[in-house]
Amino acid sequence: MNKEAIFLKLKEILVDIKGDVNVSYDTALIADGILDSLEVINYLTQIEDTYSLSISLDQLAELKLGIINNMIDYIVNNSQ
Amino acid sequence: MQNQNFIVTGASSGIGFTISQHLLQLGASVVGIGRNEEKLLSIKNSYSNFNFVIKDLSDELDSLPDLIDLIVKDFGKIDGMVLCAGIQDTIPIGSLKYEKAKKLFDINYFSNLMLIKGFSKKRNHNIGASIVIISSITSSVGLPGISNYSASKAALVGLSKSLAVELSRENIRINCVSPGHIKTDLLANDKHLGNDFLSKIEHRYPLGLGTTDDIANIVEFLLSDKSKWITGSNIIIDGGLSINF
Numbered sequence: 593m594n595k596e597a598i599f600l601k602l603k604e605i606l607v608d609i610k611g612d613v614n615v616s617y618d619t620a621l622i623a624d625g626i627l628d629s630l631e632v633i634n635y636l637t638q639i640e641d642t643y644s645l646s647i648s649l650d651q652l653a654e655l656k657l658g659i660i661n662n663m664i665d666y667i668v669n670n671s672q
Numbered sequence: 673m674q675n676q677n678f679i680v681t682g683a684s685s686g687i688g689f690t691i692s693q694h695l696l697q698l699g700a701s702v703v704g705i706g707r708n709e710e711k712l713l714s715i716k717n718s719y720s721n722f723n724f725v726i727k728d729l730s731d732e733l734d735s736l737p738d739l740i741d742l743i744v745k746d747f748g749k750i751d752g753m754v755l756c757a758g759i760q761d762t763i764p765i766g767s768l769k770y771e772k773a774k775k776l777f778d779i780n781y782f783s784n785l786m787l788i789k790g791f792s793k794k795r796n797h798n799i800g801a802s803i804v805i806i807s808s809i810t811s812s813v814g815l816p817g818i819s820n821y822s823a824s825k826a827a828l829v830g831l832s833k834s835l836a837v838e839l840s841r842e843n844i845r846i847n848c849v850s851p852g853h854i855k856t857d858l859l860a861n862d863k864h865l866g867n868d869f870l871s872k873i874e875h876r877y878p879l880g881l882g883t884t885d886d887i888a889n890i891v892e893f894l895l896s897d898k899s900k901w902i903t904g905s906n907i908i909i910d911g912g913l914s915i916n917f
């Protein structure tokens with residue numbers, strides 16, 4: 593799976609949720625205060641639906657999936 | 673309640689399990705409905721007056737009135753039914769999909785409607801029968817991310833009020849119980865809540881979080897003759913959450 597394409601898709605999801613948003617591979621969506629708690633769930637659910645995978649809130653914290661690069665790796669390794 | 677016959681949906685876990693236990697310990701017979709055969713079998717092993725039917729309540733909803741017919745055929749007329757099966761899914765409106773939303777409504781709302789249809793047949797219930805529906809405090813206070821769940825629970829309150837009048841001529845009472853948060857698998861299975869969810873919200877409960885026994889006690893009362901003049905009510909049992917400023 594192409595990392596660049598996943599990055600663009602994640603950006604598209606974030607624009608849906610936040611309006612215009614400036615993110616890079618290193619952006620930490622939660623630690624940097626970009627997404628609040630409800631927006632995080634919105635982001636996760638849209639990723640789950642797009643890539644047919646399941647991510648719990650606890651996994652998000654444990655695997656630091658709030659960092660865009662980590663989420664991209666997670667999608668590459670887990671999507672069906 | 674000794675020797676009376678009850679149906680409990682969601683008997684395999686959490687609130688429904690504790691309600692079943694209360695009724696069984698009072699000497700009543702209970703037919704539990706659920707999907708988890710292992711859990712239902714373990715209740716059966718502890719109580720000879722417990723029987724169960726394996727059924728996915730999101731499947732073939734039109735057949736649910738017939739399921740009540742079959743239960744009555746096997747175990748006799750019913751004195752009361754507790755509609756407890758339910759699921760919760762935290763999904764903000766921005767990512768809600770119709771199919772998922774509909775499935776939740778099938779389990780939380782439509783299955784109950786169809787089970788009550790079966791129960792309401794004259795040949796299926798005894799005189800003075802009582803139905804208790806487990807709604808939720810989220811049917812009347814706003815919690816973000818669970819709009820569809822809250823709507824399904826509010827629908828049950830509306831349903832019970834209309835049916836309380838309609839079924840009064842059948843001598844059936846019907847009431848809702850709306851609990852606040854209780855530690856059960858419902859919250860653990862909602863993967864978007866996180867395992868620290870309850871500790872984060874506990875401070876909002878003046879009396880602290882409740883237990884499944886707190887809910888079973890009120891359900892027991894509503895099934896009994898002690899509540900014979902109560903119908904169409906929605907009893908909020910939330911440790912003071914909804915009146916806390």
Ligand SMILES: NC(=O)c1ccc[n+]([C@@H]2O[C@H](COP(=O)([O-])OP(=O)(O)OC[C@H]3O[C@@H](n4cnc5c(N)ncnc54)[C@H](OP(=O)(O)O)[C@@H]3O)[C@@H](O)[C@H]2O)c1
Nearest residue numbers: 682684685686687706707708728729757758853854856858
């Ligand atoms: N816990 C709370 O904080 C809380 C607060 C307010 C209201 N409630 C309500 O209380 C009720 C009981 O919840 P709980 O907290 O005891 O949760 P729980 O421990 O997860 O129990 C849910 C029950 O519903 C059954 N169920 C779920 N989907 C089903 C399906 N498709 N077909 C048949 N049975 C199904 C499950 O049985 P199987 O797994 O065997 O299928 C299980 O017995 C629910 O309606 C819930 O909305 C709970």
